Structures are given as structure tokens and as C-alpha cells.
Amino acid sequence: MTFWLKNIKIEKNYIYSDDWISGTKTENVAILIDDGKFKKIIPMxxxxxxxxxxxxxxxxxLLLPGIIEKHCHLDKNKLGAPWHPVSxxxxxxxxxxxxxxxxxxLDISIENRAQNLINLEQSHGVVAFRSHIDIEPATGLRHFNAIKNKVNHDGIKAELVAFPQHGLLRSNSVALIEQALTNGATYIGGVDPYTLDGDYKKSLATTFNLAKKYHTGIDIHLHDRNExxxxxxxxxxxxxxxNNLQGHVxxxxxxxxxxxTLKERKQLFAEMAELKIQxxxxxxxxxxxxxxxDELQSAGVQIHIGCDNIDDAxxxxxxxxxxxKLVRYLEMYHISTQDGLSQSLGLITDGITPLDKTGKQVWPQINDDASFILTTASCSAEFVARKSPVKQSYSSGKKIK
Structure with a gap:
């Protein structure tokens, strides 16, 4: 689809009052969108x-990058079913x-429950998802195939994680995970391999070998503490x-x-940044x-925020x-400056912000993917601080809301 998006604001740079940033300058523009990309940007x-x-x-x-849900479970939620607390x-x-x-x-199908979660998140500006989907012998690939067919049929941009919730080795799920990796999964997951699988080295070796064999990413859930x-x-x-998987873990x-702690902590975070472990x-x-x-980001580690569990077991x-979730982060880390708020947007947009740390405009650019939201906010800082309403949203040029 080709269309002009007119009468929108984009951020141009920061406004300074003496030695502090007091606001963000914007410009009213029109943008030509063709084949899912920004093709022309001209003053209105x-x-x-x-x-x-x-x-x-x-x-x-205001035009802002679309929000990316980096951690959800489309197969697990109970949205649409009668209320029942966690057992x-x-x-x-x-x-x-x-x-x-x-x-x-539940009386409601997995497809309808997934749609309810998709609708809910899209109402808040989400334009793409990463969903972990449970795979183990009790359900086989039933849940995976249902979600895969759902997102493919509806044209929803989604990364699907083959997720051995019950333990990769513990539940004898290696063969099932491998089937999912050959049938559309773009990531392999894992859960606490030390605690669940007993042999964390074998579990992780298997995970990395499968990722390398099928050219997928890895997203492991680690709750384990101490040793x-x-x-x-x-x-x-x-x-x-x-395995030379920098940027894929x-x-x-x-x-x-x-x-x-101390020196080991500093060295670990530096290694994570160097290997682009996110x-x-x-x-x-x-x-x-x-x-x-905050320490991880200072060391150069990329951080993302996701919702995870929403009305599930x-x-x-x-x-x-x-x-x-981003506002909770801002409160916990006491972030309130114009530039701090503006840069925090990247935590929910896969690192994309309209301005870089120096205030230089870096988005949108010609040929960037046209995944974006339109909001009533005057700037990124106001959007994240006040959770301003999302009026419209697009994924690669396709209207969502």
C-alpha cells in the first residue's frame, strides 16, 4: 500500500535552557509510505x-516508533474466560x-484467547510480538501450530519461541523443539536449566547446538539465584x-x-555487552x-521490557x-529528565528512539521500516511519562489501530 501521512509531528532535536534540556523541538511534516517503508519526508x-x-x-x-512486545505468552492467557484466581x-x-x-x-479456544491478548496489547501501541509457546510431550506441537497459524493468517508480525517450559531434558522435549524449529520457530527458549534439567551444561549445549543448526536466536528464562x-x-x-552467536542470545x-559482585560483576557485564547478550x-x-x-545499560548491555504473564496460570x-511497565521502570530508577525520559522509549521499541543521546535526529529516516504509532503527546518524554493515548498504529505500513 502506498499513501501519504500528512500533518504529523516528528522530533528534531532538544531545546536547551542554559545548561539543561528543557524540551524537544518538533516539526510538522508529511511522509510518503510505500511497500512498508518511509520513502519521503517533507515539511508540511x-x-x-x-x-x-x-x-x-x-x-x-506525534510520530513515534512502534512498541515491540519482547516477552509474552500468546498460548497461556485466559482472557475472555470467566474470572478465576491463580491456584x-x-x-x-x-x-x-x-x-x-x-x-x-477453558471454554474459549487458544486462538480466541491469543486474539484477546493481541487486541489488548495493540490498544497500547504494540506493533510486533515475541511470544514464547510451550512445547512438551503433553501438548506436543498443538499450541505452537495454533499460534503460528493464527499470526500467519492474520498477518501479525511475531517472533515465535519454541519454549520447553517443563525443562528441555526433564520433559524429553528435544525432538519436539527440533520439529518446531523446522516449522517456523525463530527462537529456542529454555527455563532454569540448572534447576529443572539437573545437568545445566548438557541442557545449554543442546540449546546452543540446535540454535546454530537451525540458525535461530536463543531466549532463555533464568530465575535461578546464587550458585x-x-x-x-x-x-x-x-x-x-x-558458537559465534553474538547478538542472537x-x-x-x-x-x-x-x-x-565487585570486579567479577563489572567483568561479566562488559562481556555481555561485547557479546551483545541482551x-x-x-x-x-x-x-x-x-x-x-541501570548498571547493565551503563556497561553497554541492551535492555528490553515485556509484559510476560497476563491473566494466566x-x-x-x-x-x-x-x-x-516503562513507567514502573522510570519510577524505580528515578528518571525524570527530558533526555532520560526520551531515551527510555528505546526500552520498548527495540532500541529505536527519534533522537540519539546527543539530541541528533536518527528516526524516521528514508527506507526505515514504517512501524509506528501516532500519539497526542508533544514529545517522547511526555509520551513515556504520562502514558499518552495512542491514536493510530501501523506495522510495516499496515494499519493496526
Missing amino acids: KEWEDSVGDTVIDGQGN PANSIIERFEAEIPELNA AGRKTFLEIIRLTKE YISHAFGLNDF IVSSIPIDPDTIPPL WSSLGDGSIPE
């Missing part, structure tokens, strides 16, 4: 309507063993180097990073649980708003 005063052009009026709203469980094993019969008992967490992190770093939750956090409130995101909470 120079734009002229032509017969036959498709034109969408942005009504003076008791004494361990992670009890929890995931009870989850399957709970989901099977279990430390050994797992160090092994992931070793295997990332050994993600660690979700990463609670155990709190257990590294962290995905749902911003838990407990200060001893949330990984040290693990949590009754969650409203599907990644901007709400």
Missing part, C-alpha cells in the same frame, strides 16, 4: 495534494503441571563465544545477575529480584500495557 508547508494519492491526516499527532502451587513444577489441565478446561544462577550465566557467555528475567525484563518490583538494569495481574 511544502506538501501538495495530488489527484489519486491516498492521504491520511495525522491531525497534528495454589508449592513449586514451579507444580505450577506448570497444573497449567495444562487448567487451559484445556545455580552464576554457573548458568557463565556457561551462556562461554557458549555464546564458542537473550536472557529473560536474569535475577541472578544480582549475585555477582536482557528482557518485566520489571518486577522487588529490588533484589529485578536485575541491575502464573499471575492474575497484567493489563497488557508496556508503557505502564
Whole structure:
């Protein structure tokens, strides 16, 4: 589809008052979008309507990068089903063993539940998803195939993670994971290989070997602390180097990073940055649980924020708003400056911000992917601080909202 998006604001640079940044300068422009990319950007005063052009009026709203959901579970939520609180469980094993019969008992299909979560997150500006999908012998590839067919049929931009929730080795899921990797999964996941699988080195070696064989990324969920967490992190770093998978390894939750101290901590974070190992956090409130995101970013580690559990067997909470998660991050790390707020947007847009740290405009540029939102906010800083309404959203030029 080719169309002009007129009468929108883009950010140009910061406004300085003496020695501090007091605001952001914007410009009213029109943008030509063709084949899912930005093709022309011109000042609104120079734009002229032509017969036959498709034109969408942005009504003076601000153009910002689309929000990317880096951690959700489209197969797990219970949205649309009658209310039921989370049932008791004494361990992670009890929890995931009870989850399957709970989901099977619901009257609403997995496809409809997934659609409800997609709709909820899209209402808050999400234009693309990374969804972990449980794969183990009890359900086989049933959930994976349902979600894959759903997102493909509806043209939803999504990365699918083949996720051995019950333990890759513990649940004998290697063959099933391999089938998923040959049938559309773009990432292989994992959960606490030290605790669940017992042999963390074998579990991680298997995971990395499969990722390399099928040219996929890795997104491992690590909740383990102390010795279990430390050994797992160090092994992931070793295997990332050994397999030349720089930039393809993600660690979700990463609670155990709190257990590294002093010189070892500094060296670990530097190695993670060098290997481009990225962290995905749902911003838990407990200060001893949330990984040290500020230190990690200072060391050059890329951070992402995701919603994770939303009304499922693990949590009754969650409203599907990644901007709400970002506000929690801003409160926890006491971020309130214009540039600090503006740069924090990158935590929910896969690192894309309209201005770089120096205030230079870096987005949108010609031939950038046209995935964006339009908001009533005057600037990025206001959008993240006030959770300004999203009026429209597009994924690669395709209208979502």
C-alpha cells in the first residue's frame, strides 16, 4: 500500500535552557509510505495534494516508533474466560503441571484467547510480538501450530519461541523443539536449566547446538539465584563465544545477575555487552529480584521490557500495557529528565528512539521500516511519562489501530 501521512509531528532535536534540556523541538511534516517503508519526508508547508494519492491526516499527532512486545505468552492467557484466581502451587513444577489441565478446561479456544491478548496489547501501541509457546510431550506441537497459524493468517508480525517450559531434558522435549524449529520457530527458549534439567551444561549445549543448526536466536528464562544462577550465566557467555552467536542470545528475567559482585560483576557485564547478550525484563518490583538494569545499560548491555504473564496460570495481574511497565521502570530508577525520559522509549521499541543521546535526529529516516504509532503527546518524554493515548498504529505500513 502506498499513501501519504500528512500533518504529523516528528522530533528534531532538544531545546536547551542554559545548561539543561528543557524540551524537544518538533516539526510538522508529511511522509510518503510505500511497500512498508518511509520513502519521503517533507515539511508540511511544502506538501501538495495530488489527484489519486491516498492521504491520511495525522491531525497534528506525534510520530513515534512502534512498541515491540519482547516477552509474552500468546498460548497461556485466559482472557475472555470467566474470572478465576491463580491456584495454589508449592513449586514451579507444580505450577506448570497444573497449567495444562487448567487451559484445556477453558471454554474459549487458544486462538480466541491469543486474539484477546493481541487486541489488548495493540490498544497500547504494540506493533510486533515475541511470544514464547510451550512445547512438551503433553501438548506436543498443538499450541505452537495454533499460534503460528493464527499470526500467519492474520498477518501479525511475531517472533515465535519454541519454549520447553517443563525443562528441555526433564520433559524429553528435544525432538519436539527440533520439529518446531523446522516449522517456523525463530527462537529456542529454555527455563532454569540448572534447576529443572539437573545437568545445566548438557541442557545449554543442546540449546546452543540446535540454535546454530537451525540458525535461530536463543531466549532463555533464568530465575535461578546464587550458585545455580552464576554457573548458568557463565556457561551462556562461554557458549555464546564458542558458537559465534553474538547478538542472537537473550536472557529473560536474569535475577541472578544480582549475585555477582565487585570486579567479577563489572567483568561479566562488559562481556555481555561485547557479546551483545541482551536482557528482557518485566520489571518486577522487588529490588533484589529485578536485575541491575541501570548498571547493565551503563556497561553497554541492551535492555528490553515485556509484559510476560497476563491473566494466566502464573499471575492474575497484567493489563497488557508496556508503557505502564516503562513507567514502573522510570519510577524505580528515578528518571525524570527530558533526555532520560526520551531515551527510555528505546526500552520498548527495540532500541529505536527519534533522537540519539546527543539530541541528533536518527528516526524516521528514508527506507526505515514504517512501524509506528501516532500519539497526542508533544514529545517522547511526555509520551513515556504520562502514558499518552495512542491514536493510530501501523506495522510495516499496515494499519493496526
